[in-house]
Amino acid sequence: MDLVPYAIPFFALSILLEMAWDKRKGSGYYRLNDAINSLSMGILRTSSALVIFGFGTVLLLQLGEQYRLFDISTDSALAWVLAFIGYDFLYYWFHRVSHERQVLWASHVAHHQSEEYNLTTALRQTSTGFLLGWIFYVPSFLLGVPPEMFITVASVNLLYQYWVHTRFVPKLGWFEWVFVSPSNHRVHHARNPRYLDRNYGGVFILWDRLFGSFQEELDEEPVEFGISKPLHSWNPLWANLHLYRDMLASSWNTPRWRDKLYLWVAPPAWQVPGQAAPIQTGPLPKYDPDCGPAARTYALLLILAMFVWGSYYLVGFADQNYAARLAGFALILTTLMEAGAALENNSKRWYSLFRRGALSGSLVWLGYHAEPQLAAICYSLALVAPILGWRLTSSTRKASGPLSQS
Known part of the structure; x- marks a missing residue:
């Protein structure tokens, strides 16, 4: 069962409470235009589920039906625990590769575009994840995880990730050695060179510690939120599609076939030889047009x-x-x-x-x-x-x- 729709009232209430606390403290962690854009992305992602039914979903169901190795019962508590841990392990690799390969980053970038960091940022989700994200969850269905169990643990994983998108919770001591916390997830949303592409875990930060992708939040280097090449738009459709457009244009204009193909699976920072753009260094100004x-x-x-x-x-x-x-x-x-x-x-x-x-x-x-x-x-x-x-x-x-x- 997908639990996310049932959490919508909680999302609304918690955002209002955080906004009120932000105003009282004078922290300045909310801007109306940025928050509206993040909410727009969340509404677009949720509603698109009724009009987009990806090929990957069909294939996963078929794999689970015809080629599963085990018949896993939904009545087993141990099966639920293992399915939850297994999902988070697969999510870690999906999330990591989404930062390391351009064609997946083109989808995931939507979640990182916000130049603020608050609970609305958690709702800023991509609407194009159905294209390739399913590939990373094939092992669950081959092992025999029932679809209803997979959907439930996936939604619990996503709900857990909501609360870590805040700047009002400090470091949490021992908790941060095992679980993803607001502090180590703030690092994940940073565009500082020291913090870039770190802390990919959804629920367990153990994966990052095991596979060398962990970075602690440092007092001497405050996090600067956003992406290295800012979007400069409040259009939610463009936020989902702009990197796909850029990749198509680069592929079309690149003379060598090797580069035309490689740029799709290259790291996001890779540039076609001879066409490298100047690298921006230092803090970047926030996109904040005065609309009245x-x-x-x-x-x-x-x-x-x-x-x-x-x-x-x-x-x-x-x-x-x-x-x-x-x-x-x-x-x-x-x-x-x-x-x-x-x-x-x-x-x-x-x-x-x-x-x-x-x-x-x-x-x-x-x-x-x-x-x-x-x-x-x-x-x-x-x-x-x-x-x-x-x-x-x-x-x-x-x-x-x-x-x-x-």
């Missing part, structure tokens, strides 16, 4: 609406036909993109019209596949949403001028 209070309010309203709608979508659309599920997902995607664009203060009018046209189109499409009451709401919003967005953000654009980055 109206645009921030508009983006916040959109993300809150999608939090509510996304929760309903996961339950209410699970049994709908694929066209209806796709319509509901289109609404989520276009709304999240609109929220991101508002925070970027994009001054290109044609782009704003196109984006809001797509938002209205998704509402109309959803209304076509929805029940009459929901259809009426969708059609009304399709008329109001573009006007509301334009009115809330146009005064900000006039006052602050173009600040768009992509």
Whole structure:
């Protein structure tokens, strides 16, 4: 059983409590635009499960059905413990290779783009992990771990990782020798050269200590969060796809076939010979365009609406036909993109019209596949949403001028 959807209320409450504590302490660990972008990524990842069913899932189920070595019972407590430990061991290697090979880093990079570190960062998940991530879990299904057991231990592993995305918990003494803690996971999210690509464990930090990838958080070197080549965008779709675009462009423009192929499996820092980009050193400025209070309010309203709608979508659309599920997902995607664009203060009018046209189109499409009451709401919003967005953000654009980055 996937336990993550049941934890959504806890996620919301704990984030609000951490935000309140941050404000009271004056720590400055939250920025609204960064937090909204992380939440957008989480909503997009969760909702995409209803429209994306990867080939890897089918193959894993077939392997477990036809080639399993053992018949493992879900009634065995020992089997659950071993399945949990085994999953974390496989996760360690999946996570490590995701940092060491470009084609996997292109997916995993989405989780590391935030330049802040708080509980919303934990929800910043990739939507493209279904492409290759399944490969690392083949051993579980070959050994005979039942699908329901695998899903449950995987969700428990993911839920454990939520609480370590905070800066308010200090080092925890002996605990850090065995388990992943907020301190050693902060190191994992660092872009400091000393901390880069360390501490891959999900629940157990023992794997890092055993396989030489552990790095302690040092008092003399504060963590700088983010990635070496910042995204400079609040667009959640672009956050998922930008490295794939870059790899395709590099592969197309690279003359030697050997390099065209190798760059996909090369370390992320590898550059085509003769095309190396200059390396940025020292602290990097945070991406923080000034969009004004109206645009921030508009983006916040959109993300809150999608939090509510996304929760309903996961339950209410699970049994709908694929066209209806796709319509509901289109609404989520276009709304999240609109929220991101508002925070970027994009001054290109044609782009704003196109984006809001797509938002209205998704509402109309959803209304076509929805029940009459929901259809009426969708059609009304399709008329109001573009006007509301334009009115809330146009005064900000006039006052602050173009600040768009992509």
